[in-house]
Amino acid sequence: MPPPNSDGPRKANADRPAEWLFAAPGMLLVGLLALPLLALVLRAAGRDFFSVALSESALSALRLSLVTSLTSVMISLLIGTPLGYAMARRRYPGRAALELLVDLPVVLPPSVAGLALLIAFGRQGLFGGFLATFGISLPFTTAAVIIAQTFVSAPLYVRSVRIAFAGVDSQLEEAARSEGASQWQVFTRVMLPLCRSAILSGAILAWTRALGEFGATILFAGNLEGVSQTMPLAIYLGFERNLDVAVALSIVLIAVSLVLLGVMRKLNRDHES
């Protein structure tokens, strides 16, 4: 795509109204997106933002959120990358169905995800008895938080890398193979470096999604400080106890998400240039 030619020769004033045709409704949406965030910042300003944001329970929620979301991203990287590669390169029956299955959690309401996880992996769930034979009980644990986050965020990652792997010219792989490279070497030496930026941006996208996970977590993992009370849960409860707490936590979460999105943009730009 050619870059937008902003310094190009300006047409006559006749085109100006047309510009407004797009700008005016666009501004409405920008307002809808920006004003709530602005309101949060204004509400926090002048109050005891730092003492709330740095309080013990807020830090505990932030710590738990970072640990669980990073763990779920690691899981996505470790088992999502091979899946994405296999989905991009192999011809297999039921391919469309598998792609649908992997994409589904992206559009599924998180409450449905939480309920499904509980019915499947709860103590009385479909596989609860099986897990219990190993002494494992998932609900109300930090592991349950990570599973819920992985359920909703891994599909974003897999989708990102699948598309990237599919975009690599298969002749490159064949060339490497003809020079004696093993399948593993082709994957690690050719595919991974070529798709590095899609892998990173997919991982960051999954990370931000995991960081914001709420509905599946509260249903499957419950709510206990230090165990399952992540930032979004602490915000929800803080909202009912003390609005200032909820506002302060929200701003911390927005700041973290902004940094992550900024890093992702930079990665994408580096890749394009």
Place this chain on the structure above:
Amino acid sequence: MKAHLPAALSAALILSACGAGAPTTAPAAYPPGTVLTVFAAASLTGAFGDIGKSFESAHPGIKVQFSFAGSQALRTQIEQGAAADIFASANAAEMDTLVAGKLVVSESVKIFLTNQLVVVMPAKNPAGLATLADLAGPRLKVVLAAKEVPVGNYAAQSLGKLDASLGAGFRDRVLANVVSYENDVKQVVVKVQLGEADAGIVYASDAVAAPDLKKIEIPVDSNVLARYPLAPLTQSKNPELARSFVASVLSAEGQAILQRWGFSPIR
């Protein structure tokens, strides 16, 4: 949130239809499609559903719409501008906050029932609990409501009182068994019903609404008497209708419905 549009629409309908002083009792004064929005504590889900149906049949054309959640959540939503006509809370604190915020007139607040706490277990009682003292046993999964939720606050009070009869440290050992603090009492009930938790502390009325659960009574001297207040909101666009809903909850029929759902009527 879903309540906004219908409530606003019905308000507009009322304003246009009966601008000149609505009559006090005649139900016919309300055009079809009038919606009365009731925000009620989660524990009232079953009972208020029945009261709503009976109110609707006594007031043709009127639709009673409920939002059930933890009282603290409903109070916050009302403070933030949710369009409700009536608030029924499981404790005095949330109602008092609305009175202080001039969203409720103090004189209009009526206590309409009392409730008590009970310990519930899944039907299979996987942990084999038989007495209150068993709640302090090792490796138990106990679910309570968060302390912001009225029933969670009551449960904490009751556990404190049980320290006296069951020995100091009982409360702390039970709290050490808590695996989750839920957002309303029905979430506690569901976690126990699903068998995910070994025990939970809920209202006696919840145990009636979920007869499949096993229960352990808490003695009166260690229990708490939860008194539920009810009031029309000053912002209601249908104040007459809101008052008559309050009256129907306090009526003999309304109190009988509440009793059927396991609450203690106030008369």
